[in-house]
Amino acid sequence: MLRSAQKKEKDPEGRMPLGEHLRELRNRLAKAVVAIIVVTIIAAFFYKDIIEFFTNPILDAVGCHASFSDLAAKDHGTCARIVLNGLLTPFTLALKVSLMVGVIGASPIWLSQLWGFVAPGLHQHEKRYARAFVGTGVPLFLGGAFFAYKTLPTMATVLLGFSPGGLDNQLPLDELIDLITRMVVIFGLSFELPLLLVMLNLTGVLTGRRMLSWWRGMIMGITLFAAIATPSTDPITMLALAGPIWVLYFAATIFSLTNDRRKARAEEAGPGDDEASELDLTPDDIDEAESVSAGPALPEQASGEGNRINGYDDVT
CATH class of the missing domain: 1.10.287 (Helix Hairpins)
Structure with a gap:
């Protein structure tokens, strides 16, 4: 009962003690981390499909017309081949790709938790600017990422065109994923x-x-x-x-x-009907002569009227 009553009595401006701020931050961070972990676990079951989504256009552009899963089953002649170096590389790559997808896939949740923690301390116009920034920035970033995804095959064709004839190009998969990620981030931020x-x-x-x-x-x-x-x-x-x-x-x-x-x-038109005009609060000098000739003095207090001052009731 006491805790529910405390929840109802919230400051309209979002002010709360430092302990409450820390508890709220802890709860919101926990929700964000749980969301990222859940999406990461789901992405781990599909990480091969995710890798194929990014690597197949590059393989198609450089002449390897096959998916990532059956490269070893076919002889493609001279072309670029994706390879893995090391015994632990497949596991670390799966973990890296799944975690990356988890952070991106859970972004609506952890961004909403971040907004819920920051928003009470913002003014109304600051909230409006923040919503506009996020609502416009996300599509622009996705547009830049899309351009990066579409230009990667052309980039791979040009770069691999410098290879001498008759030689196979080995593309380490972890380096290729890092390059794709870096290009997507650079294109997205530039937009x-x-x-x-x-x-x-x-x-x-x-x-x-x-x-x-x-x-x-x-x-x-x-x-x-x-x-x-x-x-x-x-x-x-x-x-x-x-x-x-x-x-x-x-x-x-x-x-x-x-x-x-x-x-x-808007400045030339002046304030609207529902807007307050600017007031001139500069004090004016009062001339002593004007104060003397301001008007006749009030009649003096009549005798015998204890409750009347200068001819008027003290109430008035």
Whole structure:
């Protein structure tokens, strides 16, 4: 009964003692860890299918038209082959892939737990910005990951094209998975740049006109970043990363310019009917002559009226 009564009596602003904060953090971390463990265990039963999903497009691009499971059963001639080095490598690779899928698959749960812990300390406008950032950032990250997945076969074809003829290329599977993961993360995070610019504009830190003045440097910087981020030297893979970021950058610039014009029109129009106007709280100097000639003095207190002051009841 006492604990239920304490749960009902919550501060509307989310304030609580330090002990309560620590207990809430412990409970939310426990829920997040349990969710990651459960998804990791489920992914462990399908980790071979997960590996095939990422490696088969690369194998198809370099001439090995077979799935990962039956590479040993066929003779493919000269082509790239995926290999595993070491006795413990298959187990550690299965653990790594399953844990990676567990963290990504359980992200809605542990992100909601993180939001539930942080949200009570945020103001209303901060919550609105956070929801907009997450709601827009997740699709952008997935879009970048999709571009990485689609460009990996082209990248593999270009890189393996430098191999001398008649030789097989051995691709260690653990290194290949690390490369795919790194490319997905780099492409996904690079697609978040326009969102960062929009958030800076909404908070008043950066104007759209300033962003537009940077367009030459941004194009050069994005192109240089794409050339460094992509392991291959072909222009197709580089443009596959740089092109969408160019488009998103100019889209963010157009949005910021539109938002700046909207703010300027709102300031010129003044406050709306449901908004309070700004008050001038600067005190004015009172002239002594004006105070003397302000008006006739009140009549003096009449004699014999103990409860009347200056001719008026003390109540009034």
